[in-house]
Amino acid sequence: MLSTLMDKIGAHPKASSRPEATRASPTISTASHITADNDAASDPQSLSSSSTPPTSIGDGASISSTILKTEAISSAPATPAAEPRARSRRERTSVTTYNVKVLTGTAVHAPKKYCKNPDGTPVVYKKKERRKTISNDMLVGASGPANASTDSLDENNDRLIQDGIDALDLQWSVKKLSRSKKDVASGATKIKRELRKLQDTPEFAKIETEPIIHEVWSNGKLVVEERPRKKKKTEEPPQVEEPKPEQKKVNVKKEKIWHSKGIYAGQSGYLDIFKNMPKGTAHKEDYGAAEMKATRRSILPLPQGAGQHRFAGDAALSWRKVKKDLQDISKCVCDVEDGCDERCQNRTMLYECDDNNCNVGKAACGNRAFDELQERRKAGGKYRVGVEVLKTADRGYGVRSNRCFEANQIIVEYTGEIITEEECDRRMNHEYKNNECYYLMSFDQNMILDGTKGSIARFVNHSCKPNCRMVKWVVAGKPRMALFAGDNPIMTGDELTYDYNFDPFSAKNVQTCRCGSDNCRGVLGPKPKDQKPVKEAIKDAVKATKKYGKRKFKEVFGVGDTDDSDLAPSPKKRKIKVPTGLKRSQSSASMKMVAKDAVKSVRKSVSSQYLNARKVVTVKRETVTTTKTKTKETVKVNSMKTYGSRRSKVPSRRSSMKTMTTPGTPEKMLGGMTAATLTAPLDVLKTRLQSDFYQKQLAQSRLAKGISPHAHLNALQSGLLHFRETFQILGSVHRVEGWRALFKGLGPNLVGVVPARSINFFVVGNGKRILADYGNGGKENAWVVLCAAATAGVVTSTVTNPIWMIKTRLQLDKNVVEETGGAVKRTYKNSWDCIKQTVGKEGIRGLYKGMSASYLGVTESALQWVLYEEMKKALQKREERIVFTGKERSVWDNFISWTGSLTAAGGAKLVAALATYPHEVARTRLRQAPLENGHPKYTGLVQCFKLVFKEEGMVALYGGLTPHLLRTVPSAAIMFGIYEGVLKLLHAER
């Protein structure tokens, strides 16, 4: 405005050079306001023209913006006419002064017309006085002219002050202000202290202290730009930083402690199980010390997989990926109207439809259960998930629904870690060795699905009348397992169950079923076979399989193993428990084997293989009850105890393992002693045939009879001759020495068999565990078994060699028997005499003769153990195949089942003996210790082998093989047979 005015009056020297009019023009006007006050004396004209209160937005803004003022000031050079001289800082601060004047109504502009002397001449202020205060300006002025009309001046002053008060929006009136006319006249205006205080505040002056640096108006709108960054004070040349020595970051990972077992293992979210329980319902004894600690402290639930299986250990490496092109070989042929219903080939084959194999597309397809489940999970919420864990009265934990499910609707996926059998074994022996319940289920490709860190589905219990079923599907080429509602809908609160179709494999593993249904089978066992008629769906499936070649019929359903009630055939589920007690002595390999076979069979179907030692132990402890009801009651009490307290007196799996490896159980002893007694004559014969005395006698007899020596015969002839001679000697011993001679050395044999067998079992059993634990990461493989067996052989030989030494000498005693007047004179009267004579003549070392050969014989027992394990596995697999296929057991099957162990034991011994026999001959000769020219003939193991081979040929190194085989093979068979038989009897009773 000022500039415009100046333009008009021609006071602006370079009007044309002024920057183009913008919204900043009010700035200029403001600047004019600023100058107005201070230059009032020098330029009252300009002051009067520019001292109107702000009336426009621009003005207002200008008043309230110091920045604009600052800008205006800084832009002063562009409008030199508006600022004839440089203003001092002091002047700029006068803005406040101006505003106060305006506000109080004492501003110079307003009273100009009044500030005249009564004669009409303008009042001339003394500069010094004027600078005192605003009021003083007026007051000084007012007191100036002596002839002023005091009344009119008072009136004017009052009005001016009232104007100011009004401008301030204060609820004051001039009259109320304690100001007397006298005061006014004397220039001592008393403005309230508060008002005076306010005068110097920016708020009072409506000045915004917060700087608005960039304020741009465009098209009538305010555009606020971002504040520019502060400039660096001084721009320093970029410093070349010296490379710092790399500090290695030590990643100190805080190790979390997870629940590895119990209800919260694997669940998402930390829960305090006692928190929300009504008072009195949380019993510590129900949960066990570990769980209590875990929930009370910061132990977290195990991380739950995102609904997917996870590979653990080497499993991922061994997993065969299904080739995409193979699985997507064909699409279903459904119509949109069908919506992939029961007739959908994918559905029949338990393949979930997806974009690759579905003909109708997602919107119309009704065969995307896992997809539906995923959507539900994604949406989240307790009720969409729909399941929760409950604690049952007598079956441990269980799962119930907390929403309704339609018939056949997917409920929850069974997820967990996919592990190899070896890993499974390791976990069983290490991580879970103290656990009472295992959640291991046979899965696919010989792998095990370990649900311990898996989904809640692992808690689903068995029922003989289930409301759900567990089905394995192939989803996008991967096997997945889920619990589906049965043929009826499920209501909120129902406990979810499915038929485990549990195969206990052995009577001792049978668990009592407590499902409480009217058709309860009484035990957790397989479905009765007559309940499984072949269904139309299976036939369809067979057709479909043939047609589409996706999965073999057996792979999908298992042979004839379907549930009548199932629309989609229910695959067979199998549960196997840990063999306990002495059975364990067959090593955990048999458990592994069971798992393995189950897995293989389950490739056909779903197999659930829960290994539950707790129940086994419970069942084992039960007393024999005659009626089913009574059994149930007994079991209930026992198992409730077991469930009730994890610290119950019921032996844990660990203790059962101890039993398994403890030596000296009656079964073993009885087996070993019976075998030794029955085969004693063969043992005598073998020893004699191994000795050089008998070999010499036989050679002489052959010479006398004109029979060619073995060296001149072919293998067959030599074998036949060997047999004939063997049985001739057997007859002659009986004839010449009497039947008692056939049992020479039985005493030490019976004495020795107990410690020998016990030590062997003990060392093998514990050796395997120790070697696996400390040398093979907990895995028990063939090498572990071999090393354990070798160690057992060395220990057993060392401890028992004196016994066998005495036995051998007693058996060979015949060669020094002399007939003297009808009386039989023998070298040794009995075992004790033999010991005395041996120690007396040869010292204690005499008792350890032949020990080097015995050590060599360790190879035989090691080989025997390994072979036996392998054969047992093969037999077990056979058994499983029979059970899984559900075929009728033939006589042959039963025969194999009963004689399998005998055959395995005998077979293993046969092969091992044939492979290592020469050490037996060397051992007998070293123990026999014949003299030649008054010196021991055989001085060491190698010398013995060489000499026998040189003097008598290779055949002599196999002397006594026939009776040895005749004895050891049946002996091994009898021993294991009696051992297994006694076990069967004992457990059948239990």
Ligand SMILES: C[S@@+](CC[C@H](N)C(=O)[O-])C[C@H]1O[C@@H](n2cnc3c(N)ncnc32)[C@H](O)[C@@H]1O
């Ligand atoms: C996979 S677990 C199920 C969850 C288990 N109840 C728990 O507490 O962890 C399987 C075990 O639960 C027990 N169980 C399940 N259903 C049962 C039933 N109907 N009767 C008796 N015990 C059952 C058996 O001990 C079985 O070995």
